[in-house]
Structures are given as C-alpha cells and as structure tokens.
Amino acid sequence: xxxxxxxxxxxxxxxxxxxxxxxxxxxxxxxxxxxxxxxxxxxxxxxxxxxxxxxxxxxxxxxxxxxxxxxxxxxxxxxxxxxxxxxxxxxxxxxxxxxxxxxxxxxxxxxxxxxxxxxxxxxxxxxxxxxxxxxxxxxxxxxxxxxxxxxxxxxxxxxxxxxxxxxxxxxxxxxxxxxxxxxxxxxxxxxxxxxxxxxxxxxxxxxxxxxxxxxxxxxxxxxxxxxxxxxxxxxxxxxxxxxxxxxxxxxxxxxxxxxxxxxxxxxxxxxxxxxxxxxxxxxxxxxxxxxxxxxxxxxxxxxxxxxxxxxxxxxxxxxxxxxxxxxxxxx
Numbered sequence: 001x002x003x004x005x006x007x008x009x010x011x012x013x014x015x016x017x018x019x020x021x022x023x024x025x026x027x028x029x030x031x032x033x034x035x036x037x038x039x040x041x042x043x044x045x046x047x048x049x050x051x052x053x054x055x056x057x058x059x060x061x062x063x064x065x066x067x068x069x070x071x072x073x074x075x076x077x078x079x080x081x082x083x084x085x086x087x088x089x090x091x092x093x094x095x096x097x098x099x100x101x102x103x104x105x106x107x108x109x110x111x112x113x114x115x116x117x118x119x120x121x122x123x124x125x126x127x128x129x130x131x132x133x134x135x136x137x138x139x140x141x142x143x144x145x146x147x148x149x150x151x152x153x154x155x156x157x158x159x160x161x162x163x164x165x166x167x168x169x170x171x172x173x174x175x176x177x178x179x180x181x182x183x184x185x186x187x188x189x190x191x192x193x194x195x196x197x198x199x200x201x202x203x204x205x206x207x208x209x210x211x212x213x214x215x216x217x218x219x220x221x222x223x224x225x226x227x228x229x230x231x232x233x234x235x236x237x238x239x240x241x242x243x244x245x246x247x248x249x250x251x252x253x254x255x256x257x258x259x260x261x262x263x264x265x266x267x268x269x270x271x272x273x274x275x276x277x278x279x280x281x282x283x284x285x286x287x288x289x290x291x292x293x294x295x296x297x298x299x300x301x302x303x304x305x306x307x308x309x310x311x312x313x314x315x316x317x318x319x320x321x322x323x324x325x326x327x328x329x330x331x
Contacts (some may be wrong), residue, residue, distance in 0.1 A: 003051045003052075004045065004051070004052055004094065005048055005049055005050060005051060005052060006037070006047035006048075006050050006051075006055060006127075007047045007048040008052070008223075009052040009085075009089060009094055009095075010033045010047070010085070010091075012090075013033070013084075013085050013088045014026060014029060014030055014033070015207075016088065017029060024096045026151055028077065028081070029081050029084075030045070031078075032077065032078040032081035032082065033081065033085060033213045034077075034080075035063075035066070035067070035078055036059075036063055036082060036085075038066075038081045039062060039063055039066040039137065043062070052089060052094050052095050053094060053095050053096075054095075055086075055089065055094075055095045055097075056095075056097075056100045057101045057105065058105075059100055060079070060082060060086070060102055060105045060106060061105050062165070063078075063079070063082060064079065064098050064105070064106070064260075067079070072293060075175075079106050083102055083103070083106065083110075085138050086102055087099060087100075087102075088165060088168045096293060096328070098331070106162075110253055113208060113269075115251055119272060120277070120280050120284070120313045121269070122281075122284070122313065124261075124265050125277060125280075126272060126280050126281075127264065127265065127276070128160070128257070128260065128261060128264050128265060128273065129160065129161070129164050129265045132156075132157045132160045132161055132260065133157075133205055135153070135157050140152065148237045148238070150216075151213075151216060151217060151237045151264060152215040152237045154209075155213050155215060155217075155234055155235070155237065155256075156214070156256050156259075156260060157208035157209050158206065158210045158212070158213045158234070158297070159173070159234055159253065159256060160256070160257065160260060160278075161203070161205055161206040161209050161315045162202070162206045162209075162210065163257075163275055163278035164278045164282065165202065165203035165205065165206045165282070166179050166188075166201070166202055166206065166282070167200070167279060167282040167283070167299060167300040168199050168201075169276075169279070170198060170253045170254070170275045172200075173233075173234060173248075173253065174232075174234070174247055174248055174249060174250060174252075174253065175190075175191075175247070175298055176188060176231060176232065176233040177216070177229065177231065177232060177233060178228050178230075178231050178232075178233055179227075179228075179229030179230060180233070181206070181210075181233065183211075186201065186202045186203075186204070186207050187199050187200060187201055187202060188202065188233075198301055200301075201299070210233065211235070214233075215279055217235065219244075220235075220245060221245060222241060223243060224245045225243065227244070230250075230306075232245060232246070232247035232248070233247050234247070234248045235246055235247060235248065236249075236252060250275075253275050254274065254275055257274060257275050258270050258275065261273045279300070280311045280313060281295045281310055282300060282311075283297075283311035283312050284311070284312055284313045286299060286300075293305060293308060293309065293312065296312065298309050
C-alpha cells in the first residue's frame with residue numbers, strides 16, 4: 001500500500017466514521033486528532049509530511065503528557081479517539097500497532113476523573129409529585145370527549161406518578177402497551193432483549209391515574225381501529241399525532257417533565273429535575289422506608305448493587321440519627 005502522511009490518514013479516518021456517527025461526534029473526533037497534530041508539532045514533527053507508517057503506539061504516552069492541561073474528561077475522550085485512530089491504521093495496514101500495548105499505556109498513564117456527587121433536589125421533587133398527585137381528574141360530562149389539552153394534563157399526571165413510583169426508565173415507559181398491564185395485580189410486564197421479561201409493580205396512585213387517563217382516552221382508542229391491548233399506554237396528544245394513537249417518545253417525556261417543573265417550581269428548577277431524577281426518588285424512598293438496599297436493587301431491577309447505591313440519597317441528619325441510634329443507645 002502506498003505510504004501516506006499522518007494528515008492524510010487522519011482525513012481517511014474521519015471519512016470512515018461519517019456515516020455511522022453524528023456530525024457533532026465527527027467534529028469531536030476531529031478536535032482530538034487536531035490536538036494530537038499539535039502535540040506532534042511541539043516535537044518538530046509535521047503531520048502533513050510525516051509518514052503514518054512510522055507512527056508507533058508509544059505516541060500515546062506522549063499524547064497523555066500533552067493532555068495534562070486538559071480536563072480529565074477531555075483527556076479520556078481524546079485518548080479513546082486516538083485508540084480508535086490507531087486501531088484503524090492497524091486494520092488498514094497503514095501502521096503496525098499493538099492494540100494491547102495501546103490499552104496498557106492508556107490505563108497506566110491517564111488520570112482518574114473524580115466523580116462529583118449527584119445533586120438530588122429532594123424537596124423540589126416531593127413538591128412536584130405532591131402537586132401532580134393532588135390534581136383532580138377532569139369530569140367527562142354527557143359523554144363528551146376531553147380536549148387535547150385536558151387529555152395531556154391527565155396523561156402528564158399519570159406519567160410523572162408512574163416515573164416516581166415504579167423505577168421505570170424513560171425508554172421502558174415509552175415502549176409500554178396497554179396489553180402489558182395486569183390491572184388486577186397492579187403490575188406490568190416488560191419485554192427486553194432475548195425474550196427476557198421483568199415484572200414491575202405499580203402504586204395505587206399511579207394505577208388510578210393511568211386508569212383515569214385511559215378511561216377518557218377510550219373514544220380515541222376505539223376510533224383507531226386497533227386492538228386496545230396493542231395501543232401504547234402513554235400516547236401523544238399533539239397536532240402531529242392528530243387522532244392517531246402514537247406512543248410518546250423520550251423527547252416527549254423530557255418535555256413533559258420540563259413543562260411541569262417550570263409550572264410548579266419555576267424556571268430555575270428546570271435543569272435540576274429530569275425524568276432520571278425520579279429514579280433517585282424511587283430508590284431513596286425504598287431505602288428510607290426499609291433500610292434494605294437489596295430490596296431497592298431488586299425493585300429497581302439493577303444488576304449491580306453499586307448502581308443502586310448511586311441513586312440512594314440520605315441526609316446528614318438521617319446519617320447522624322442512624323449512627324447514634326446504633327452506637328450511642330447501647331444498654
């Protein structure tokens with residue numbers, strides 16, 4: 001294969017990733033490779049003239065040193081890009097690279113990012129849930145259908161209470177169908193990959209809110225011409241959907257939560273509470289009530305208990321109370 005320069009190899013690599021990746025991702029890859037070229041410049045190496053075949057995996061060690069002035073997160077990202085670039089060169093027979101040595105050099109030399117504690121606005125979350133829980137159902141008079149705005153309000157109430165009381169993730173809620181619900185046992189069956197199934201429990205308030213929403217949505221469901229069991233549990237009610245029963249999307253869920261947070265708590269709280277925040281509420285509520293982390297893990301369907309710990313939040317007062325009750329009240 002004809003020798004090419006590092007700059008030419010960089011162009012070929014970026015072209016190879018354009019289709020499977022977004023424009024923003026490609027731009028990030030370009031920035032990482034530009035940083036690598038800048039590092040080579042400090043070593044008096046011109047990437048537009050230097051043959052890529054002479055590039056060795058030891059360049060990773062130099063790049064790590066060069067990235068010390070960058071944040072640990074940027075360092076980690078840029079090194080992953082370089083690892084992909086070197087892997088590409090090896091696969092294309094442009095340079096002889098030992099992937100194992102590349103991984104070893106990255107593992108040994110990179111900094112460890114310090115995890116920041118997750119901010120959990122507990123009081124705001126509780127206030128939002130209480131507001132949604134106390135909303136009254138809209139009465140349907142003389143068999144009239146509710147308008148779209150009223151249907152959206154009923155759906156939003158049921159959605160937020162479901163997020164709070166089930167531990168469901170956004171994508172799971174979006175995939176739920178009416179036929180997945182076992183109304184008698186207040187449970188839903190989730191269908192995962194490889195025909196795996198999981199059972200999720202629903203609280204009385206979330207089930208009641210869903211029933212009220214579906215009851216008023218029924219005229220639309222019946223007009224749709226599909227079996228009710230195949231319809232989404234939570235549907236869109238916007239101009240784009242019209243009278244069709246289309247499932248909500250993760251974007252819809254995020255917008256719903258953002259709008260209700262703005263309505264109840266104000267604009268400053270919008271960035272503090274997302275759909276994922278309700279998982280923190282779910283785990284913390286279980287842990288406060290039972291003190292059983294294993295129970296919280298199972299109900300949240302976490303494969304690793306360390307994941308559950310990440311979502312458990314106890315106040316300083318609770319920690320003090322628990323400690324002194326154990327160690328200071330001995331008889």
